[in-house]
Each structure stands twice: as structure tokens, then as C-alpha cells.
Amino acid sequence: MAGIKDVAKYAGVGVGTVSRMINGSGYVSEESREKIQAAMKALDYTPNELARNLYRKKSGIIAVLVPNVSNPFFAEFIDSIEEELYVDGFKVMLCNTAKNSGAEAEYLDMLKRHIVDGVVSCVSSLGEQYYSTIKKPVVAVDRYLGDNIPVVTVDHREGGRMAAELLIENGCRNVLHFRGAGDIDTPYYDRHSEFQRIMDENNIRTYCYDLAWDRMDSEYYIEAVDKAMQSGFAFDGVFAVDRIAIECMNRCLKQNKRIPEDVKIVAYDGTYITDIVEPKVTAVVQPIELLAREAAKTITALIAGKDPEQMKIVLKATLRKRSTTLP
């Protein structure tokens, strides 16, 4: 493989001149330009990015940590952030952490090893104290990872409220509430706290099912719905993440319950799967693309050495009424 020295020799110039030309820095005469161009073509030269990276101490790669890309929420998030970071010249390293409890730490370790310039984390099994030791660019999505780590999140309290109020307006009195995983003081959980608060305030009976934080697969979701159904709790409303909401809906339909007449359903996330089932599911929609854009902006700012303008960016969720609630 030809190196810059070979090019310089072939073109009859010094390595510095070749480097300046490639990087468009400093002076290079028209004559040298042509000779170097010819040499590069003749030797089929491509700069070794590894060497550049070493010198610059950066790789141009950002790690994005998610539990699982096959979950449509994270798939859409990754899709968007990849696109966003691509235009800024960064590549995305994909890190699924659910498969293996050591993966999160290992991927974070790549920051120290200079393999990645920054991390966007949508997971948090490791906890604040672990993250607090990291002095490199990290952005948290939907969870607190420590005081010095900027977070991009959604107003889940408001999201939980919208869901709760809609079910109440719809006249629900007995609601099945699948509570997501995770620490209670992570922004993510606000939807459940607020939802539950409003339910209690209005004397609505609820049956809460707490999900494990490390399972996002269909099998587990189906199992969860099974168990909730077997509890014998007679419900006329459901609040759950997309996939579970859909599963509940299908069970209800199988039991000849009418949707939305007998059971109202509000899903959380509003990924495209709520729109491909029939009836389409009413959902609190997370602004995934915006979440990705803000996360991208924040991490690139951090990498560029700028302080993020805000340590906490809170986006708005929206309510998308479809056919699983009354018109």
C-alpha cells in the first residue's frame, strides 16, 4: 500500500507539500499540484485515516448505545441520528447493550481508548457513579446519567398526563397500566408517575404491571400481557408502550371485546407499528427525529469543545388520536 512518502518521492516533492495539498492548508504551487495529483493517481493513493486519527486524537466515530435496535423506537432513533451525524462528518458505531451485561461498560470504555469521540447513550444499567468518572463527551437520551452529562429528553410528565386525561375523558374506570423499566427518577419514568397520580386522583382503579428493564423482546412482552390478563382484572382502558398496547388490543379483539367501545387503548411512543395495525392505535408520540437531532447537535458541540447551551433539552410529546379511543 502506497504511503504519502511514496507519493512525495514519485512526484519529486517533499511529504509536507503532499500533506498540505491533501489538506488544502498552506501554499502549494500549481506545478506541484499537478505532479502530486498525477502521483496519487498513478499509485492509487488514499490517505490512511488511522494515521490521521492518531495525530488528531480523534476518530470521527460516535457510539450510540441502545438496548436493542430491533425495537422500532430505537431503530427510528438510530436511523435519524445516523443521518444527522453523517452530514456533520461523523460515523455511527452501533452498540446493542441488552444482549450482554458487560457490553455497556465495554462500549463506554472505547471513549478512553480513543476509538470513539463521543457517546450517545439511551441506556443506563451502569448508573450515575459510573458515568460520572467519564470526562469525555457523553449525551444522555431520556435518562439522567449525572449532573455533568447533558440530557435530551421528552416531557414525559406531560405525555403521561395526556394519556391519563384521554382515558378519563373516555370514561375509563379500570385501567391496565404497564410500567416501563428503570429507575424511578429517570425522566423516562415520569410518564408512569404522572399517569398513575392522575389515575389515583380521579379514583380510577389501576392494575400495574412492572416490566423488567432488560427485556425488550416480543416473547417477554407477550408473556407480560399473558400474566396481566390472567390476573382477572377487568379493564376498560390500557396504557402501555406500543408493542404491548398492540398485544393487548389483539387479545381483547380475540375475546370479542370491542375497541374502543369496551376497551380504550393509549400507546406510548407512537412508532409506526401503531399505524399498521387495525384499528390504528391512539398514541402519545415521541418526537424521535427531533430527539435524534438534538442529541446529534449536543454531542457534536461537546466534541467540538463547546459547552452545550442547555444541560437539559426537553421536547414535547404529542397525542395522536386514532381508533382505539373514542373520537
Added chain:
Amino acid sequence: MAGIKDVAKYAGVGVGTVSRMINGSGYVSEESREKIQAAMKALDYTPNELARNLYRKKSGIIAVLVPNVSNPFFAEFIDSIEEELYVDGFKVMLCNTAKNSGAEAEYLDMLKRHIVDGVVSCVSSLGEQYYSTIKKPVVAVDRYLGDNIPVVTVDHREGGRMAAELLIENGCRNVLHFRGAGDIDTPYYDRHSEFQRIMDENNIRTYCYDLAWDRMDSEYYIEAVDKAMQSGFAFDGVFAVDRIAIECMNRCLKQNKRIPEDVKIVAYDGTYITDIVEPKVTAVVQPIELLAREAAKTITALIAGKDPEQMKIVLKATLRKRSTTLP
């Protein structure tokens, strides 16, 4: 940031000794071991992977090119291959190519730049002649990228046959056939050729709708179904990729057609979305996990300098009968 020299100085040994200790190569006395260990801890030393990479001329990263991760087929593929490659010590760089026509070439270029050690490509807008100039490890998934590029694929001919025969057994006489994108001589397309051949052979009327290769989004799919519906072709069978099959099903239900009595549907891919809609959709299921595993095995073998045992690995698709065809 502390470097290996600092550690060596602090421990009172030479850099070579530190390096040997870190890499477990060569001799290091117990005494040196302890001193180095202490020094590493004291200085919070982590080796700079960039420098190692430069020396070794490899980055430990494999680029996986897909049109779009939000498509569940690719999401599941990436999910699996990431897991597979993780155990082999490789990281995955995610490359969505649909967003931008230049992205595929740019990501491939990273091979030359030594940013990635190999590429697993599930896309092919660039064509054989482009790929043929690449002398680095590349594995193709479901498409031919040239004679010297190993391919992992599925027996789509068989897949197309299973779908066709099932619809015929079900008594379909007028079938809506959404044909996927791409070159006709890519393995991927075999399903359509074979399906169509059998349809023609049995004098089944078909209405073929050809999809654009560069669109995988819901909007486009909905538009496609719209157009096909508007054609006025009265059909009693549908063969299409998951997402479109589902869309067709929903349209039919809305028009009060009964599934499967009035219209039979066979989807291709069999990702989880065919299982969350009601009725569940009969599908030719691609062995995505296996596809990922074989692709991972092949690319790691290539990177290790081994020749792949086979230049073409063909896996079996299976038919999963659900409720959109007769029992």
C-alpha cells in the same frame, strides 16, 4: 492523557516492558508486573487504541451497509450481526445508504482509508464494476456484487415457489404481485421471477407493481398500495413484502373483504410485524439470524486472511402459515 512512556517512567521500566505486559507477550518479571500495575492505576492509563490500530493496520470495525435501519428486516439483521461480531471482538459501524446517493460509495471508501476492516453490504446501487475494484474484505448479503465477493443469501426461488404454490392451492385466480426493487439478476429478485413463472404457468392472472429500489418508507409503500388498488384489478391473492402485505390487508378489511375467504395474502420476509397484526399474516420467512451469522462468519474469515470455504452460501426460507391463507 498519560501515555505508555509516562507509565514506563513512573514504574521505572522501559516502554517495551510495559507493552509486553499489556499484551501478554514476551517475558515480564513478577516485580516489573507489580510496578507497572501500580503505575497504570496511579496514572489512570488506558492504551490509545488509535496508535495500536495504526501499527496493526486494522481498526476492529466492520461497516454494515443497509438501505435503512428502520425497516424491520434490516433492523433484525443488524441486531443479529452486531451480536455475532461482538463476540468476535468487532464493532459495527452502521451505514444507512438510502438517505443519500453518495453514502454507499463514501462508506466503501472507508475500507481504503483503513477506517474499517471489512464491509457487509446489503445494498448495491453502485453495481459490480465499482465493487470489483475493491481488494478488501467485502461480503454481500442477498445480492451479487461481483465474482470475487462472497455472498450469503437465501433460496428465494424456493421462497417464491412456496408463496406461489400456497396461493394456488388456496384457489387464487387473480393475484396482486408487488415486485421488489433491483436488478433482475440479483438473488433477491428470484422470488419474483419464480413466483411469476409459476403464476403464468398456471394461467393465474397477475397485476405486477414494480417498486422503486431506493424507497423503503411507509409513505411510499402506502402510495404504492393506493395506486395498485386504484388500478381496478380485482384480486383474490396478494404477494408482497411484509409491510405492503399488511397495508393491503388493512385496505381489504376496510372494504369489507374477508381475509382469507375473499383475499389470501402471503408476505415475504416474515419479520415480527406480520405477527402483531390481526389476522396474523402468512409469510415466507427469511432466516435473518442465520443470514447474519453466516455473513459474520464470512467477513471475519476474510479479515483473518482465510479464504471463505464457499463463495456462495444459500440458506433456506420457510413458510409460516398464519391466518391470511386457508388452514
Added chain:
DNA sequence: CGCTTGTGTGGAACGCGTTCCACATCCGCT
């Protein structure tokens, strides 16, 4: 005792592109 072999070590050279510094022209201007 002399020799081989095993153990252990320091440090120079290397991989490869970037930057910086010293140095050389050539131009215009006073």
C-alpha cells in the same frame, strides 16, 4: 570451566500523516 538455554530488559525503529520551522524566491514599494 565453557556453553547453551531461558528469562528479562531497555530503547531504537517503525507505522503514516501532520505540523512546524528554517530557508529560498520573487514581488512591490520606498
Added chain:
DNA sequence: AGCGGATGTGGAACGCGTTCCACACAAGCG
């Protein structure tokens, strides 16, 4: 003529970890 500035260039030093070579010392053996 003399000076300042723009233009242009070559190559050493650097970033940082790895490898290899020269060298040192101990033990084992005839």
C-alpha cells in the same frame, strides 16, 4: 539598493504503542 511580505518547499519531530534486536544474568549440563 534595501526591506517587508507573500509564496513555496523540504524534512525533522511528533503522536503513541509495538516489535525487534542487542544485551545481561542465571541456571543447567558435559
